[in-house]
Amino acid sequence: MTTVVLLGTLDTRGPEYAYVRERIQAAHCKVILMDAGSKGVPQIQPDISRETIAQAAHIDIAQLEHTDQNTAIRLMAQGATALVVAQFARGRLHGILALVAAAAPG
Numbered sequence: 001m002t003t004v005v006l007l008g009t010l011d012t013r014g015p016e017y018a019y020v021r022e023r024i025q026a027a028h029c030k031v032i033l034m035d036a037g038s039k040g041v042p043q044i045q046p047d048i049s050r051e052t053i054a055q056a057a058h059i060d061i062a063q064l065e066h067t068d069q070n071t072a073i074r075l076m077a078q079g080a081t082a083l084v085v086a087q088f089a090r091g092r093l094h095g096i097l098a099l100v101a102a103a104a105p106g
């Protein structure tokens with residue numbers, strides 16, 4: 001079965017990720033939902049928690065409460081990258097998807 005990692009910030013985009021997860025599952029694919037959020041409470045339950053991602057970046061998630069947003073994003077990206085690369089190397093995933101907010105026309 002095809003496995004897709006769905007990576008995002010579930011504290012700010014939980015409902016959107018829940019919808020995309022349902023659509024991928026409807027296409028008969030397995031989804032691994034990863035929460036790379038760093039500040040708020042996840043709106044849906046991930047398969048891989050933000051704590052696990054932070055550990056992969058060699059930090060404690062509590063440390064991010066006291067860092068600026070850019071640093072938090074960079075550190076969580078490092079942890080998520082390490083986890084995704086490890087899963088890919090083991091042949092456990094076939095693709096990765098993330099949602100990006102579009103800039104307002106202006």
